Amino acid sequence: MADEVTLLDFWPSPFGMRVRIALAEKGIKYEYKDEDLRNKSPLLLKMNPVHKKIPVLVHNGKPICESLIAVQYIDEVWSDRSPLLPSDPYQRAQARFWADFVDKKIYDAGRKVWTTKGEEQEAGKKEFLDALKLLEEQLGDKPYFGGDNIGYVDVSLVPFYSWFKAYETFGNINIEKECPKFIAWAKRCLQKESVSKSLPDQNKVFDFIVEMRKKFGLE
Amino acid sequence: MAQEDVKLLGTLGSPFVCRVQIALKLKGVEYEFVAQDLQNKSEELLKYNPVHKKVPVLVHNEKPINESLVIVEYIDEAWKGKSILPTDPYQRALARFWAKFIDDKVFLAVWKSVFTIDENERETNIKEVHEAFQFLEDELKGKFFGGEEFGFVDIAAVNIAFWVPMLQEIAGLQLLTNENFPKLYKWSQEFLSKPTIKECLPPRDPIFGIFKGRYESLLASAK
Numbered sequence: 411m412a413d414e415v416t417l418l419d420f421w422p423s424p425f426g427m428r429v430r431i432a433l434a435e436k437g438i439k440y441e442y443k444d445e446d447l448r449n450k451s452p453l454l455l456k457m458n459p460v461h462k463k464i465p466v467l468v469h470n471g472k473p474i475c476e477s478l479i480a481v482q483y484i485d486e487v488w489s490d491r492s493p494l495l496p497s498d499p500y501q502r503a504q505a506r507f508w509a510d511f512v513d514k515k516i517y518d519a520g521r522k523v524w525t526t527k528g529e530e531q532e533a534g535k536k537e538f539l540d541a542l543k544l545l546e547e548q549l550g551d552k553p554y555f556g557g558d559n560i561g562y563v564d565v566s567l568v569p570f571y572s573w574f575k576a577y578e579t580f581g582n583i584n585i586e587k588e589c590p591k592f593i594a595w596a597k598r599c600l601q602k603e604s605v606s607k608s609l610p611d612q613n614k615v616f617d618f619i620v621e622m623r624k625k626f627g628l629e
Numbered sequence: 630m631a632q633e634d635v636k637l638l639g640t641l642g643s644p645f646v647c648r649v650q651i652a653l654k655l656k657g658v659e660y661e662f663v664a665q666d667l668q669n670k671s672e673e674l675l676k677y678n679p680v681h682k683k684v685p686v687l688v689h690n691e692k693p694i695n696e697s698l699v700i701v702e703y704i705d706e707a708w709k710g711k712s713i714l715p716t717d718p719y720q721r722a723l724a725r726f727w728a729k730f731i732d733d734k735v736f737l738a739v740w741k742s743v744f745t746i747d748e749n750e751r752e753t754n755i756k757e758v759h760e761a762f763q764f765l766e767d768e769l770k771g772k773f774f775g776g777e778e779f780g781f782v783d784i785a786a787v788n789i790a791f792w793v794p795m796l797q798e799i800a801g802l803q804l805l806t807n808e809n810f811p812k813l814y815k816w817s818q819e820f821l822s823k824p825t826i827k828e829c830l831p832p833r834d835p836i837f838g839i840f841k842g843r844y845e846s847l848l849a850s851a852k
Binding site for chain 1: 680689692694695700702703706718721722725726729764
């Protein structure tokens with residue numbers, strides 16, 4: 411039976427990148443559709459009427475919304491290869507916990523770093539770096555959060571690395587100096603084709619953020 | 630099977646804790662409830678949830694699991710018995726979507742529609758609650774979100790069934806009524822009448838009293 415898989419996405423979105431990585435890890439062929447978020451397609455509005463956001467994974471006409479839910483879905487449907495979640499229930503709970511932590515901390519704190527100034531920005535910077543350090547601790551001596559191979563937490567987190575040039579420039583921080591293990595882990599992930607093909611170049615994301623800042627009147 | 634050691638660190642008035650209690654009850658898991666004072670956090674809580682320092686925390690054979698929906702999925706996977714999540718991957722994705730929707734779109738909006746002195750903020754949040762409830766109203770196709778029997782989404786929605794009626798009474802609001810969301814309202818009555826659920830709900834009067842006190846303090850502070 412031929413599977414029809416489509417991904418409604420937006421190229422700089424770290425959430426979209428998560429789904430790209432999962433699909434690549436499983437070797438799934440799919441159609442990629444880049445959305446103009448200022449002019450959302452009828453397909454996007456039909457597939458995600460509740461949030462009207464990307465990414466949306468469409469499998470044989472049925473939509474799956476929310477990036478981590480889509481990643482779990484991919485893991486459960488194509489369960490015969492490259493498992494993303496561990497098989498032990500306790501390890502699975504830990505993986506879900508840390509992916510949820512990434513969702514709660516990294517995006518919002520990171521956003522403060524490139525959209526705010528002064529005290530608010532300082533608070534965002536501290537939150538962001540503290541979160542990275544906690545994740546470094548969690549990684550420990552393992553090559554990946556998933557152990558010997560990339561797993562659910564790696565997939566949820568590594569997309570934000572493509573935004574690091576933007577965070578560093580606008581936040582005036584040196585992430586490698588503060589969190590060397592984190593950078594080493596990110597670079598290790600990028601050596602995998604599933605990751606390197608799914609993340610845009612940091613410079614391209616940076617240019618996109620510069621444009622966004624102009625639109626927000628931050629420049 | 631070896632003796633299971635299961636502890637739940639929680640507070641009596643928390644809908645998040647209640648979710649976990651329902652899941653444990655469904656699986657017939659015996660556990661020790663360790664009540665927490667969130668104004669004076671115990672060493673045990675800080676040890677088992679150093680990242681968020683919140684309840685609920687499930688401790689299973691001394692290994693902690695945090696975040697209520699993560700805990701409920703863990704309970705579903707660690708113990709046999711009635712399935713909480715569906716078995717089909719697409720249905721599971723939908724269940725996770727609606728549970729997350731409740732987490733993201735209902736809790737804060739309900740709280741802010743009640744515990745505010747800014748009438749504009751109240752109106753904005755009431756509107757958000759109604760929008761969220763309309764989505765849930767449209768999503769309810771059977772007796773429960775889980776179909777003929779309650780499941781993951783129903784458990785996630787326990788705050789709508791038990792906490793929202795209390796809070797709206799205290800603040801004189803019409804968040805969920807038979808008139809504005811008949812299916813959701815009927816669902817809440819059905820859900821609360823299930824013996825498993827009834828046994829896991831905290832006593833209404835003390836919780837009502839605490840919220841009412843809080844609401845009245847807030848109004849008094851505005852004068």
